[in-house]
Every structure is written in C-alpha cells, then in structure tokens.
Amino acid sequence: MYRPRKTEKSLLVGKTCSSGRTKLHEPTNNLPPKLTGERTLGKILSFSQQSTAVLLCPVVGYPFPKFKWYKFIEGTNRKQAVTLDERVKQVAGTLIIREAKVEDSGKYLCVVNNSVGGESVETVLTVTAPLKAKIEPPVQTVDFGRPAVFTCKFEGNPIKTISWLKDGNKLDHSDAVLRIEAVRKEDKGMYQCFVRNDQESAEATAELKLGGRFEPPQIRHAFDTETVQPGNSVFLKCIASGNPTPEITWELYGRKLSNNEVYQIGQYVTVNGDVVSHLNISSIRTNDGGLYRCVASSKVGTTEHSARINVYGLPVVRSMEKQAIVAGGTLIVHCPFAGHPVDSVVWERDGRLLPINRKQKVFPNGTLIIENVERASDQATYVCVAKNSQGYSARGSLEVQVMVLPRITPFGFEDSPVHSGQFVEVTCTVSEGDLPVQITWQLNGRDFDNFPEVTTTKVGKRTSVLSIESVSYANAGIYTCLARNRAGEAVFSAELQVNVPPRWILEPTDKAFAQGSDAVVECKADGFPKPVVTWKRATGVSPGDYRDFKPNNPDIKVEDGTLMINNIQKTNEGYYLCEANNGIGSGLSAVILISVQAPPQFEVKYRNQTAKRGDPAVLQCQAKGEKPIGILWNINNKRLEPKGDNRYTIREEILPDGVVSDLSIKRTERSDSAIFTCVATNAFGSDDTNINMIVQEAPEVPYGLKVLDKSGRSVQLSWVAPYDGNSPIKK
Template identity: 40%
Template sequence: MGSIFRRPSNSSFALFCQAQAFPVPITRWYKYIEGTTRKQAVVLNDRVKQVSGTLIIKDAVVDDSGKYLCVVNNSVGGESVETVLTVTAPLAAKIEPRTQTVDFGRPAVFTCKFSGNPIKTVSWTKDGKSLGHSDAVLRIESVKKEDKGMYQCFIRNDQESAQASAELKLGGRFLPQILPFDFGSDTIFAKDMVTSSCTVNKGDFPIDIYWKFNERRIASEGGITISRTNQRMSVLTIESVLLPMIFPFDFGEDPVDTLDTVSINCVVSKGDLPIKIVWLMDGERISSNDGITISKMGPKMSTLYIESILILPFEFGEEPLDESDMATVQCAITKGDLPVTFNWLFKGAELPPDESIVMSKNGQRISVLTIETIRAFHAGFYTCVAINRAGQSNHSSELKVIAPPVINPFHFESEVDSEESVQVTCHVSKGDLPLEIIWKFNNRPLRISSNVEITSIGKRSSSLNIPSVSANHSGVYTCFAKNIAGVRNQSAELFVNVPPKIFPFSFGDEPMNYGDSVSIQCNVPSGDLPIGIRWYFNGATINDPSVVVTNVGKRSKVLTIDSVTGWHAGNYSCEASNKPEVVHFTAELFVNGKV
C-alpha cells in the first residue's frame, strides 16, 4: 500500500522506500504526469536528491506535489510502491480590476487571481449571494442595471479559505429603448399595402435605426421603402404584399445508397424580395453545420448538398507489438460534411473501460486512439466509426501483440517423506509460441538423471518427476518459460522429511575385562533436526549411575563405563528419532569374569 504525505512549502523532508533483498536492489524514483497514467524519472538536482532508496526534498515548492512511484529491482524481480505528496501553501486571492465602470450593454470581466495549495474549489458571489460560477474568470457579456454591485471570489480547501472583493459600477451611457409596434390585428391580403413605425423613446444620441426581415437586414428595394422621419423614428412601408411560391422538387424515385452524394435545389418562383430560404428535416431546421451543405445560389434559389463520409485507411502495422509498448492510430475524414461524430469499437463492441486507452479529437475531422501501455488482452480489431447527417463510414485495423509467457502457479506437497515420489507440472497458459521451457534447481540448471525426470507435455507444459526423493532434493525448483516477447518464471520449494540414520558402532570383537573402561558413541550423521537420541540397556532405560551418557552436539551421544563389571554385560541400543521416523541400532558388550 502507498502512503499519503502533506508537507508545508519551504520545508525539507524525505520520502522513504525501504527494501531488503539479495542481490542488493537498485532503487529508482518516478513522478506521474498530472492527469495521466504516464510517469517520468524524478529530476535530481541540488534541491532534490536521492540517497540510497530515500528521496530527499529541500525547500519544497507546490510543484513538488503529485504522485510518486518507487521502483526496486534486482536480477530476481522487482517491487514498487506509490506515495502521494501534497505540498501546502497558504491561500491568497485578489480580483482584477478592483473597481470598474461599464456602460449598459457593454461586457465586463473580473479575473480572480489566486495562489496557494491545495485549491479545492473556486466560487463567486454577488452582494453575498452565490452565482453558481466556479471558473477563475467571471464574464458578463452585456451589463444590465441589476449587475451593479460587489463581487467576491472565494478559494477553499479542507483547512482554510481566502477571498477577494471587487465592485462593478454602471456608466452614464444608456441603451436605446424601442416602443412596441405591430402590423395590426386584421389579416393582410396579398397585394395590400402595409406600414409600421419604429419609435425610439429612450437612449443616447446618435441612434442608428435599421430594419430586419427574418433576422436579415433589409434596405429600400423590391417594393419595400424605409424612411427616417426624425432622429427617433423610422417608417417601414411594403407597397404590395406577395407570398412566396416554391417550385416542387424531390430526390427521385430510386433509393439512395450509403456513401452516395446527393443534391437538390429549392427555387422560389414567385414572392416579394427579399426572400429568406430555410431547409427543414423531419420538421426541424437544419444548416450547413449539421452535416449538410446549404448554398444560396441567388435571391430566389438555395441548393442542398449532402456528401458522404470517407475515412482515410489506417493501420497498426504488419509486425506485432511488444507488451508495454505504446500504440496509436489516427482516424481522419477526407470527405464529408461537418459536424462528424467519432466512435471506436473493439472486436465489434464498445471499448471497455481502460485507463491505458485514450481517445482524443484533433480538430473536427480527426480522432486519435492511443494505447499508452499495451497488454496481451489489447490484441484484436479496432474499428473507427464516423457519423454525420448523411450517414456513416467505418474502417478497421488489427492490433497484434506479442504476449510474454504466463505460467500457472504450481507447488509441492507441504512435506514429503524421504523415498516418496513427487511430481509437478509447469503449464504456460498464455504467451506466443514457440516456447522454450527449462528447469533450474536452487538457481542452477537442472540436469536429467536417474533421480530426476523432465518430460515435455505438448507445446505448453513440462513435467518434473522425482521417483524417490532424498535430502539432496530439498530446495527451490524454478520453471523458466521463454518466447520472443520475454522470459517469465515460477518457483516452488520442496521440503523432504529425512529420517535419522545411525552410524554403526560396536564394543569390539574381544570381550572386555573386569575393571576396564569402555566408551561407545551413537552418531546420527543424517536426518532432519531436531533429533532425539536415547540409550537403552537390554531394552530398558539406563538408570545405573556407573553408566554415563554425554551429549556431543545435536547428532551424537557418548556412553561411558569407567569400570566394567559383569553386571554391565548385555545389549546396548541407541534410539534416534525425528518427525519422520524412529530407528535403533544395538551392540552387545561381553565381559570376562561375568558373575
């Protein structure tokens, strides 16, 4: 598990990464690029130093904040741990400008400039009431009377907050105000004359008055007269109203295929100018920004042009890519009207959630798919689907990944007695063929002999069999699987229970004489410790004080008789016992002159 640290700015501290291993590991520190899963090596300098596995930061600054990764490696393997560092700094804020005077209808901008760390939220209030705005810049596009007042910017984190104030004042320039007007409540018939007046009752001079028809500015032409009666009034006169008439059109009787391009003209055969021509699709207004091109060919004609989408082919490349590499492809639209929506599919379905897959748009016609770190499961067909109002188009490319071996874990029985047989199988469940599978014992090549058998099972498995285990077979067995993508290994330790073995002993071929001194040693050279060693005389525990038994290390006991008598003649047995077994060895003592 990683750690989380908070340290004040300008302080000095250390990030620890303690590791013990043999061979001695190498420690490297990385820092993640904010907002991504990519990381880069920590830049070491006079202020940031690495001593052994410890990263020392002096005079910390806010930019030191982030997520760090400590990676420890040696020839056997590696481990890593993450540490999140937050360098705190007092919050401070100010608004620029502090005061501004803006005329009605003009834009106003306040910028909240702040410092400190961490900053959790930014909020604005006006006259003490929240504006629901969380950006650093507050923009008012057109100032109104109610916008006048005091504005405050607040920045907060879990420990503290800071705020700044600014005032918006209104200028002396007033916007014009138009008195409502209409064409009357009665229906206007074709060829009737109509007139209406636009009167500006408020507003500073000079005042520019103009008329629009369907949002398009018009002038005195084509039966329309616009006259200015004074500085505050303009009169519109339409001498003869004539409704427009559209010449019938269609797309033809035959169905249009996907990827075909179509066009059609809308011609207004009658009607007063100016005429505004709009297009509808399924009852909704459309424009050139909706994937369809609309062109005005004259005052009474409009052309609708629908061009299908065409994707420029892309490829991941013919050669397979290694795991941990990065892959990227670009889906570019060479033909087709905007806007275009891009979707990416994997094996015909939506891309599954994956932090290493990033989709980004480069302009309006390009979508980029990037796989930051390739894994074996990323292999397959990726499809880019581009959609506009005219239809859709798609293109697919296969990503081939060279997969390193994956070995299923294996193990021996927890304890195996000597002379039993054992067998384990190393199975490589994943990884590109061909595979080379070898075994090592205690990190040394394992050679096939009468005591160890190695058998290949198909192309992905190897069996290790020991028909009769002994103490020499105890140790770590490692299976190595190698292919073009890399080498992986899996280990298991074998524990062999070895029974004790007593080294033969005797009192000699000749009988002992009365009064002689005799000494004999029971030595157990092999067998798992701890070993219990006991002496018996004629099958019974020895209680004779003249017979002395002495321990010699963990594997030997010496029996001594300083002065032999006839009573000492008989069978002396040594018993050696450990967890696997109990064994005995007996020697007979002969004494001359036995009573």
C-alpha cells in the first residue's frame, strides 16, 4: 500500500515577495562618485510654498556611495546637516521637502562619498510665497519731540525691495524699520510700506497722530486799545500758553518789531509754563501809534491778538512797501495810519474814491479788500488818506503788482499707446504767465536727466518739446510738464503707453521631477498690454503638435503662467509648450521637456519557470525606470555570487526605457529549485521581482519498504515517498 511521506511546502511558493531593502548592482571595478549628467554646481531651483521641493543629487559610484545633505547657515560659509523627519525625507541621493516653507530657502550641499572618492553638488533653493505686509503699530499717537517707530512686517519670498511713502510722497528710506527721532508737526499723517519682488508687491498703511499732551498756543492775557499823549510811556503785555512752549513776537501793521531805541521787548516763562512777553515804549510819539499785534506760535499752531494804540496828534500814514499778489487772489491791505483823533480813513486810485466796482470793499478802520485780483484792472497805485475834523490829512501810497501764474495748454501723446521703436514727440506750451518762466519735465513724479533716448528742447520763452527717438517700454509712464515763475507753478500731465511685445521674465527650461512629487514650472513674461500666458502639451512623444489640457482636471492647473502638476507620474512625462501673447508682435513660445524620475519598476512581480535537471536555463528580469539602474540577484534571500559558482553567468543589456538582466545557469541542479529575486535600484528607489525556479527530474527510488500485513495471497506494504523530481508521480 502506498503511503506518502510528510512534506513541507515552501511558504514562498505561489506568493509574491517584495523586498524593502535597497541593494545596488556591483560592477566589476571600483568607481569613485561622479555626476551622471551635466554638472549642476550652483543650480538655482524655485518652488512655491506648500509644494514639494525636490533637490536632486545625480551621482553614482561603486561601492554604493553614501549621500549626506547639508544646508549653509545664511550669510556664512558654515553648514549644518539637514534634519530628516516626516516632512523632509531623503530617498537615495534625492532630498524631498514636502509642504515647502519660506524658511527652507537657502543654499544646499549634497556630499557623496565612498571608499575610493567623493563628490559634491551645490543647489540654491528659493521657496516662493505671496507677499503680504503690515505695519505695526497701525496707529500710534506720539507727543512732540518724542520718538516714533513703525515696523514693516512682511511675509512671502523673495523680497527684493522695501520702500516707504508719507502722505503719498516717497521717503528716502529702504529699511523695514522707520524711526523718527523727534516727532514734529509735519510728521503726522499716513505712512505706507511697500515690499516688492520681480513679480508682485504688497502694501500696508499706518497713521501717526500727534500726542494728547500737545496744546496749540493760546493767548491768556492781552493788551487793550488805549489812547495816550505823546511822550508818555506805554507797556503792552501778552501771556500765552501751549505745549510745546510757544514763542511770542510783536508787529506793527504787519511789520515785525525788534529791540531798538524805541522798542524794548522782553520775554520769560513762568513756573506754570506760560510765556510772558512785553513791549515797552518809554516815550511814545504820534507816528508810533497804530495797530499792534502779538503773535504766539509753536510747531502745533499760531494765534494772535491785535489792538490799536492811539497817540494824540495830527494824522500820519506810514510808508507802505510794494505788495505783490497772484492774479485770482484776494488783496487785503490795512492802512498804516496814526494820530488821534482821526475822523476818516479812505482809499483812492487815480484821484477816484474807492470803491469803484463790486470787487472793492473799504472799511472805516482803513482796511481795503479787492477780490479776484486781475492785472488789467487792479494793478495800480493806491492812496490811503487819513483826515481829522480840523481838515488836516495825511496820505500814503501803495503800489500793487499783480503776478500771473503760468498756464499750460493741455497736451497729450497722439496715437497712444504707441509701438516700441516709434518716434514720439510732445509739446508743453505756457500760454499765460509772467516771464521768465522755467519749464521742466518729470516722469512718474521724478525729475529725469539724460534719460535714455529722451531729449527736451526749449523753443522760445514759453515752449518745451520732449522727444523720444526710439520709444521703449522703459519710456512708458506719466509725463508731467512743470512751469514756474515768480507767481508760482503750474503742472499738466499726460500718460504715454507703449505697446511692447512680450519678453521673458522667466523663460521655462527642461525640468525633471521625482515621481509622486508636485511639479511646478514657472513661465513669466511682461509687455504692454500684459501678455496672456498659456500652456499646452505635445500630442505625441516628440515636439510638434500641441493640445490644450483637459478641462476640470484637478491634478493639472495653470495660474499666472505657472504650470502645476500634482502627484506627477510617468504619464505626465513629455514635451510642453508655454506661449505668451499680447497681440503685439508674434509673441513668445518655449518648448520644454518634463521628465519624471521614477524608481525602477517590474511589470511582473512573480512567475514560475521550469527546467530539466542538467539542462541549461536562463532567468530574465526587465526593469524600467531612470538610468543608471543597478541589478543584483538573490537566491532564497541570499546574495548570488557568480564568482563562487562558475555555473552562473550574469549579463545585462541597457534598453531605451530601462535594463534587462539575464542569469544563465549552464547546468541546472536540484539546488537550483529556489526563489530567485532580481533587485533593481537607481537614485530614486528600488523594486524587485521573484522567479520560482523549478528544476524537474525523474523521481527517486522509494525507500523504507515495510511489510505491514500478509494474509493468504495478499501482502500489505508501506514505504516512504521518494523525492518526486518536482513533478507528480503518476505510478
């Protein structure tokens, strides 16, 4: 009777075994680490914030080298090892930074060593992030004379420039901290901080208010109108308060007084902080009479008080200085008369008593007002006449000069926007205004001299011609003509728009990404109008025809010229076209190759292979992936060493998409019935495939024959089943 012997089935039979260990194919000769492609020393990479940054270190060598990544400490030549964690990982020589942060920006160094040499690769990583800015504090109240500090806090990367504006005017300051050592009245207002790079800008606003401790000047005590006899002494006093402490000055009919043989002026500050100022006239004369004024002023304001000091005597009119006024303004004149009593004060012009029209107003106290002054009708000599009841009179003349502001004839750039390279000319003519007149030009609020291709020519006394021989995008902007004379200034502005064909800010180049990472490729152009940037993909494996991306694909999107592919795979590999067009010229285009660097991959993970004992056999494995790919063979999880058994021979062939390795066995033996594992490794990872090798042969002779029972003509036998030769025993 046949009784099979107990056998144990291999746990690996019929199952796939995947090795998690990385092993490299061993070449016959030692190889020091060397770059596998073009040297990338000093390579600059840019990734957006929160994307996956992939830093390659394409170096091979034998024995398999060790890779170590370092990051330089900013501003120094010192470096420190990169700390690996859940976010920052190293796969072979590739450093993968997930959810990249601005702080990850910097210069990295990959150091590669083995027993026969070393190599290093330097890479500069820039993690870009949208710019944001804020000023702290957003509002601050500061007392006069105290310091004020604004800090412009910003986020984003990279930051190219920092600038400040005060009430819309540019400040000569480029630091993040703006400090005012001693606040003055003119420092109050709105402050703006701008942070910029080549692609965008951000702005923040803050306000500086004057502190609550300041107090505008206030007159607490003042002198009254009084009438005195000639020769008497007169004492006038004004007391003023305020913070900061005001200063008091004295005037007579608008003329500032100072210490002399007639006037003695003194001033002091009380313990309470009030300012006391006095004006003494020891022996007053008739012509010293008039309208006296004390003026209290500080950085926060001005206040004044006026009163007449009348001195008995015949009427007197002081001499009056020539007065200039701008056309369109209002003339206000006080007749500087003295004497007492004075019954009437009138104004005359050309012997006629004023007013002679509705613009003129004359008041009993000797004040003359002329509204909306014009040169033709109001420039003249005016006479003030003061009379008393006895018929005595005094006269004083005032020459009024009316100045005319410049007036610029409106102008503009014809056919704006213009094309780059055209000749452009514009004329600024001052149609009205007193001579001499100075004419200057500004571009975007700034004076310019020797600006490229721009010339200004004075034609006659009232005209300036601005010309641009060959206009370019740099010439675009707001051009302002400024005309100045003694009366003041006039301005007129016109915008010049220049059509400029697209030009590259950031031209895309061939990129390689690790499989599974987030790919980001920037394509940026400027011009006028602003170019529209689009991306397309080649329809085949070579550049030529291109098609738009499929709509509603969540893994591929284009934002502001940047192509983003989430979780990039080999299927995304190919040629891509970036185009920038704005309707001016033929536009720009760039074709790039996006490569996906993937670990090796076996299409078949497990298979059986049979051979007759004594016959030759060839075990083959084919791995696809980025080259170079190293192959090694294991037998039952132990390294197979061809040198230790001349029956084995390994041959490799490089294919366009990978490598194929043949393990040849000259003469199979029973020990070759095993699991052969082919392991493929490149710089991005490894994969393996298992071949269950079955060596078949004739079964062995049964053994352990025993007679179990014999009775009559029958015998019951048992034996131990022999080795079946890896094929079923049929009989």
